[in-house]
Amino acid sequence: MASVYDQNIVVDFEFAKTTKKAAASGLIHEIIQIGAVRVSPEGDVLDTYSQFVQPDFAINIDTTVKELTGICWSDVRDAEHFSDAMEYFVHWVGEGRTRFVAWSPSDYEQLVKESRTKQAQLAITQMRWLDLQKVYPRLLNVGKRRGRMSLKTASEWCGVNVSKDLLHEALYDARVTAELLRQAITGEYLSQKQVLSDLITPPEKHETLTSSLGSRFADLAKFRDLLAVSG
Numbered sequence: 001m002a003s004v005y006d007q008n009i010v011v012d013f014e015f016a017k018t019t020k021k022a023a024a025s026g027l028i029h030e031i032i033q034i035g036a037v038r039v040s041p042e043g044d045v046l047d048t049y050s051q052f053v054q055p056d057f058a059i060n061i062d063t064t065v066k067e068l069t070g071i072c073w074s075d076v077r078d079a080e081h082f083s084d085a086m087e088y089f090v091h092w093v094g095e096g097r098t099r100f101v102a103w104s105p106s107d108y109e110q111l112v113k114e115s116r117t118k119q120a121q122l123a124i125t126q127m128r129w130l131d132l133q134k135v136y137p138r139l140l141n142v143g144k145r146r147g148r149m150s151l152k153t154a155s156e157w158c159g160v161n162v163s164k165d166l167l168h169e170a171l172y173d174a175r176v177t178a179e180l181l182r183q184a185i186t187g188e189y190l191s192q193k194q195v196l197s198d199l200i201t202p203p204e205k206h207e208t209l210t211s212s213l214g215s216r217f218a219d220l221a222k223f224r225d226l227l228a229v230s231g
Contacts, residue, residue, distance in 0.1 A: 003041035005128075006096035010037040010181060012173040013107045014069045016076075022057035027117045029110060030055040032076050033069070034089055035170025039101075043182035049092050050171040052079035056118065069168045083120045090124060100124065103151045103177045104133045132177060132184075139184055151176055158189050 015029035022028075031053050038047040054076050061073050080088065102108060108129045115122045136154050151173060155162045160179055166172040183189040 004097060005041055005099040007041070007046070007094075008039040008099050008101050008178075008181060009093055010039055010101045010174050010178040011035070011107060012102065012170045012177065013110060014065075014071060014168065014170045015110060016055055016058045016061050016065050016071075018055070018057040019059060025117075027057065027113065030058050031082065031085075031110060031114060032058070032061070032071060033170040034085065035172070035174040036089070036092070037171075037174045037178040039178050039181055041185075043185035045175075045178055045182070047092075048171060048175070049089065051085055051089065052076045053085040054079040054081050056081055069170075082114060082118050086115070086120060086122055090122070093124065098124075099128045099130055101130045101132055101177065101181055103131075103154075103173065103180075104148070105131050132181060135184070136180065139189065151180075154180060158183055159191070 012035045013031045014033040014035075016032045017023070018027050018030055032055055034049065034051045034053060036049040037045055038049075040046055052071070052075050061071055061076070066072060079085065100108070108125070108131075111122065112125050114120075115125060133148055133151075133154075136149055140154075140157060149157075152162055152164075152167060155176055158180060160176065160183075162176055163172070167176075180189075
């Protein structure tokens with residue numbers, strides 16, 4: 001089935017904590033980095049985007065965030081503020097039927113909350129957003145056994161090597177997510193089904209589940225339909 005979207009925009013945001021005063025009003029975090037990858041309906045990477053964002057309320061980057069993301073106050077202090085940064089990002093996204101893809105719902109939820117707090121009218125909050133983290137356990141046939149997978153875990157299960165040093169850098173995480181999206185769109189992840197069955201199946205049930213996986217994944221229609229037209 002052909003995709004109803006002209007492009008996928010895989011996005012990842014990094015956050016910083018706000019001041020206690022701002023947090024008390026409901027805005028606990030602010031976006032300080034945008035990373036995005038433009039992916040064609042066929043799964044090809046077409047372009048990338050990276051931008052720091054100067055927070056309006058946070059007055060520093062706390063140690064935890066700095067250690068996790070590598071982002072320092074010097075990276076964001078002269079960057080564009082949220083409204084202007086998002087305007088540049090939306091300009092890069094461009095026109096056409098666009099679906100945004102993120103790993104977990106937190107990026108979309110933060111974008112909505114921050115745009116409301118800062119009174120920024122962002123049309124992209126009204127567009128289709130796909131939470132790939134929610135889709136992947138079903139795609140990999142692990143159901144609720146693993147709950148919500150981390151990006152690192154899903155990548156390892158799909159044979160994608162990730163750098164611990166680069167994880168939690170917005171563009172890097174968006175690139176990794178884009179690779180998982182590509183595998184889902186093309187069906188390439190099926191090459192990992194034997195590895196997955198080894199991981200989630202006791203040895204004595206290995207043969208049975210392998211057969212089950214084969215029958216489940218022989219027809220990709222429902223997954224391709226989900227990726228192509230869900231909304």
